Amino acid sequence: xxxxxxxxxxxxxxxxxxxxxxxxxxxxxxxxxxxxxxxxxxxxxxxxxxxxxxxxxxxxxxxxxxxxxxxxxxxxxxxxxxxxxxxxxxxxxxxxxxxxxxxxxxxxxxxxxxxxxxxxxxxxxxxxxxxxxxxxxxxxxxxxxxxxxxxxxxxxxxxxxxxxxxxxxxxxxxxxxxxxxxxxxxxxxxxxxxxxxxxxxxxxxxxxxxxxxxxxxxxxxxxxxxxxxxxxxxxxxxxxxxxxxxxxxxxxxxxxxxxxxxxxxxxxxxxxxxxxxxxxxxxxxxxxxxxxxxxxxxxxxxxxxxxxxxxxxxxxxxxxxxxxxxxxxxxxxxxxxxxxxxxxxxxxxxxxxxxxxxxxxxxxxxxxxxxxxxxxxxxxxxxxxxxxxxxxxxxxxxxxxxxxxxxxxxxxxxxxxxxxxxxxxxxxxxxxxxxxxxxxxxxxxxxxxxxxxxxxxxxxxxxxxxxxxxxxxxxxxxxxxxxxxxxxxxxxxxxxxxxxxxxxxxxxxxxxxxxxxxxxxxxxxxxxxxxxxxxxxxxxxxxxxxxxxxxxxxxxxxxxxxxxxxxxxxxxxxxxxxxxxxxxxxxxxxxxxxxxxxxxxxxxxxxxxxxxxxxxxxxxxxxxxxxxxxxxxxxxxxxxxxxxxxxxxxxxxxxxxxxxxxxxxxxxxxxxxxxxxxxxxxxxxxxxxxxxxxxxxxxxxxxxxxxx
Amino acid sequence: xxxxxxxxxxxxxxxxxxxxxxxxxxxxxxxxxxxxxxxxxxxxxxxxxxxxxxxxxxxxxxxxxxxxxxxxxxxxxxxx
Numbered sequence: 076x077x078x079x080x081x082x083x084x085x086x087x088x089x090x091x092x093x094x095x096x097x098x099x100x101x102x103x104x105x106x107x108x109x110x111x112x113x114x115x116x117x118x119x120x121x122x123x124x125x126x127x128x129x130x131x132x133x134x135x136x137x138x139x140x141x142x143x144x145x146x147x148x149x150x151x152x153x154x155x156x157x158x159x160x161x162x163x164x165x166x167x168x169x170x171x172x173x174x175x176x177x178x179x180x181x182x183x184x185x186x187x188x189x190x191x192x193x194x195x196x197x198x199x200x201x202x203x204x205x206x207x208x209x210x211x212x213x214x215x216x217x218x219x220x221x222x223x224x225x226x227x228x229x230x231x232x233x234x235x236x237x238x239x240x241x242x243x244x245x246x247x248x249x250x251x252x253x254x255x256x257x258x259x260x261x262x263x264x265x266x267x268x269x270x271x272x273x274x275x276x277x278x279x280x281x282x283x284x285x286x287x288x289x290x291x292x293x294x295x296x297x298x299x300x301x302x303x304x305x306x307x308x309x310x311x312x313x314x315x316x317x318x319x320x321x322x323x324x325x326x327x328x329x330x331x332x333x334x335x336x337x338x339x340x341x342x343x344x345x346x347x348x349x350x351x352x353x354x355x356x357x358x359x360x361x362x363x364x365x366x367x368x369x370x371x372x373x374x375x376x377x378x379x380x381x382x383x384x385x386x387x388x389x390x391x392x393x394x395x396x397x398x399x400x401x402x403x404x405x406x407x408x409x410x411x412x413x414x415x416x417x418x419x420x421x422x423x424x425x426x427x428x429x430x431x432x433x434x435x436x437x438x439x440x441x442x443x444x445x446x447x448x449x450x451x452x453x454x455x456x457x458x459x460x461x462x463x464x465x466x467x468x469x470x471x472x473x474x475x476x477x478x479x480x481x482x483x484x485x486x487x488x489x490x491x492x493x494x495x496x497x498x499x500x501x502x503x504x505x506x507x508x509x510x511x512x513x514x515x516x517x518x519x520x521x522x523x524x525x526x527x528x529x530x531x532x533x534x535x536x537x538x539x540x541x542x543x544x545x546x547x548x549x550x551x552x553x554x555x556x557x558x559x560x561x562x563x564x565x566x567x568x569x570x571x572x573x574x575x576x577x578x579x580x581x582x583x584x585x586x587x588x589x590x591x592x593x594x595x596x597x598x599x600x601x602x603x604x605x606x607x608x609x610x611x612x613x614x615x616x617x618x619x620x621x622x623x624x625x626x627x628x629x630x631x632x633x634x635x636x637x638x639x640x641x642x643x644x645x646x647x648x649x650x651x652x653x654x655x656x657x658x659x660x661x662x663x664x665x666x667x668x669x670x671x672x673x674x675x676x677x678x679x680x681x682x683x684x685x686x687x688x689x690x691x692x693x694x695x696x697x698x699x700x701x702x703x704x705x706x707x708x709x710x711x712x713x714x715x716x717x718x719x720x721x722x723x724x725x726x727x728x729x730x731x732x733x734x735x736x737x738x739x740x741x742x743x744x745x746x747x748x749x750x751x752x753x754x755x756x757x758x759x760x761x762x763x764x765x766x767x768x769x770x771x772x773x774x775x776x777x778x779x780x781x782x783x
Numbered sequence: 784x785x786x787x788x789x790x791x792x793x794x795x796x797x798x799x800x801x802x803x804x805x806x807x808x809x810x811x812x813x814x815x816x817x818x819x820x821x822x823x824x825x826x827x828x829x830x831x832x833x834x835x836x837x838x839x840x841x842x843x844x845x846x847x848x849x850x851x852x853x854x855x856x857x858x859x860x861x862x863x
Contacts, residue, residue, distance in 0.1 A: 142817050142818060143817045145813070145817065147814065177844070177845070178843070178844050178845040179844065180819060180843045180844055181818065181819040181843050181844070181845060184817065184819070316809060316810070316813060319813055320809075320812065320813060320816060323813070323816040323817060323821075324816065324821065324822075327816075327819070327821045340844070349846075350829070353829075353830060357830060357832065357833065358833070359833035360833075362833055363833070447848075450848075451832055451837060451839065451848050452832055452833055452834075454832065454836070454837050454850065455832060455834035455835065455836045455837070456834060458850075464837070565837055565848070565849055565850040565853060566814060566815075566818060566847065566848070566849045566850075566853060567847070567848045567849075568818075568845060568846070568847055568848075569839055569845075569846040569847070569848050570845075570846075
């Protein structure tokens with residue numbers, strides 16, 4: 076008989092939960108959003124085969140890492156709702172708890188809470204290899220007996236213990252036999268009254284509900300029952316903080332006893348390798364030098380390594396363009412496919428190498444435990460700017476893409492620091508700016524060496540630096556404007572250093588690329604097609620009139636056929652919808668040194684920055700021969716400013732554009748994420764206004780100073 | 784009788800052994816308790832960040848970093 080098993084993975088941050096999740100489900104996983112909140116929901120699917128050949132299909136959900144069932148931030152509320160609301164659609168049949176064996180005491184705290192919920196539990200004690208190296212011994216049989224749940228030793232990174240876990244999952248599971256604390260004696264009246272109102276599995280579940288009243292609004296319960304629960308607490312004079320402190324102390328008392336009976340630990344922290352590594356990586360001098368070197372390595376690598384696959388993508392698309400434009404009869408369909416759809420696809424695919432490379436590095440930094448040290452050595456500095464030590468991670472991730480970076484600010488518990496981090500993160504130069512920068516640098520910066528370093532590379536680094544400086548300056552200003560509602564919170568575990576796991580990193584990269592392809596990719600392709608329409612059609616019968624004009628005998632006499640074709644095309648573009656829009660905004664952007672063609676690109680870039688390159692491709696390929704082998708760069712280089720007779724893309728214009736793209740808020744995906752994360756339009760609007768204002772001013776000043 | 788000196792966790796020198804005594808901030812103590820900072824627990828400061836803040840302590844078998852103002856809500860007894 077087939078049954079669908081729902082399993083939840085629960086554990087502390089850094090306990091190796093995701094490694095177990097990846098080992099169980101492999102590539103068979105998907106990322107979605109939990110309804111109402113924007114926390115990523117990682118769900119994987121697998122089929123367990125029992126010894127007698129029975130197939131058990133399972134849906135495994137990887138819950139956000141938590142230290143306890145008392146949520147302190149929105150993502151910590153997810154496990155609370157799923158585990159404590161029996162009516163929750165994701166409430167599991169079985170819970171697998173992953174505990175870090177090197178840090179068992181604190182990990183058993185959460186475990187004891189879940190056991191008291193009386194949900195069927197399997198406890199996996201992870202990182203047994205290190206436990207052994209440290210010389211500690213754990214009596215698993217005794218622990219299992221005392222806890223009343225199956226206990227499995229494992230080293231998930233080396234896939235040790237995974238088979239035992241699979242076997243245990245197939246065993247008939249039951250509610251934990253024992254409990255840690257008797258909550259009926261903690262708060263007798265309240266627990267009983269709540270259990271009369273809602274159906275929960277345990278006294279502890281009722282106790283947790285009484286302790287987290289503000290969270291029951293998300294429970295699947297009729298409104299009158301919620302009101303009833305609120306009244307129970309009020310009438311009993313239930314002091315939640317007092318109760319929570321009492322519970323925590325009592326729990327640790329029981330856990331300490333348990334540890335004495337089941338664990339012999341002779342580990343000495345000072346001898347550990349992590350301690351020695353920390354001596355260097357958090358050193359007052361070398362710590363910062365190494366951090367800077369890491370950042371430098373990441374940027375140089377992305378810039379030079381990514382160039383090879385990116386060139387390959389470009390060549391592939393150029394080949395496809397030519398084959399298709401020759402294979403299909405000339406006309407509107409050919410044009411749509413080549414200049415609309417393929418151009419847009421190219422603009423999406425070209426990013427994959429950079430995103431993959433960047434997340435390769437970020438995943439390594441996170442997986443090794445180095446990210447936590449970055450927070451540790453950066454916190455005091457960041458705090459001066461109204462940021463949190465943890466803000467370094469979103470800010471650094473913002474270098475890849477502001478969308479996941481802003482989503483990762485959820486770990487910052489302080490509202491003010493989180494808002495500031497969200498507001499300034501898009502100023503960090505994201506990977507979508509990279510193609511814009513690359514194109515502009517190639518246009519206006521000569522490929523020379525300066526002190527033995529590539530000048531173009533230096534300018535690129537300078538742009539990243541400008542983004543970073545703008546971000547921290549803005550944070551510093553915002554710190555004085557935004558009012559704090561709560562006090563600052565730091566508290567962070569410094570996990571042991573570990574060798575990165577390549578499979579985890581690989582899966583992480585795939586996940587990020589997928590999110591980009593399906594979320595941002597849709598928008599880019601859609602914009603590309605809209606753009607093609609804008610550039611290929613004009614109001615009324617304008618195109619017809621242009622063609623008629625050039626068919627006049629005097630025109631045919633004074634120009635060659637080739638010249639006439641070019642004039643028609645250029646005039647068509649100027650009178651197209653896109654041209655009309657570009658001309659409308661030209662007076663506004665003239666002080667920045669931009670013409671109407673750049674104006675078109677600016678308009679479309681407000682959907683996503685990288686569209687700039689696509690727009691330029693579309694504009695220039697529409698304006699030229701479709702079969703031309705020239706690249707966008709060559710076409711832009713050849714562009715002459717009609718009023719000066721000099722190249723349109725002078726250093727002043729190029730630099731002004733770079734600054735504009737460094738500062739302006741030009742990404743609908745980011746705006747949407749900020750709207751969702753801050754639960755309102757207010758911060759998103761503030762962000763658009765301050766970033767774009769900054770961009771306009773900076774570009775105008777730069778152009779006015781530099782212009783020839 | 785053993786002579787006991789108490790001070791704040793934020794005043795503890797690197798490497799100095801101490802035992803957690805009490806908390807001065809109720810709200811923050813809930814989080815500290817969860818993270819294994821239990822009265823009676825033996826701790827020591829493992830390192831201080833290069834800029835003097837935050838600090839890292841060894842508690843309940845792992846390394847926890849916290850800001851100095853957070854550490855200042857914890858009273859400890861120095862182990863002689």
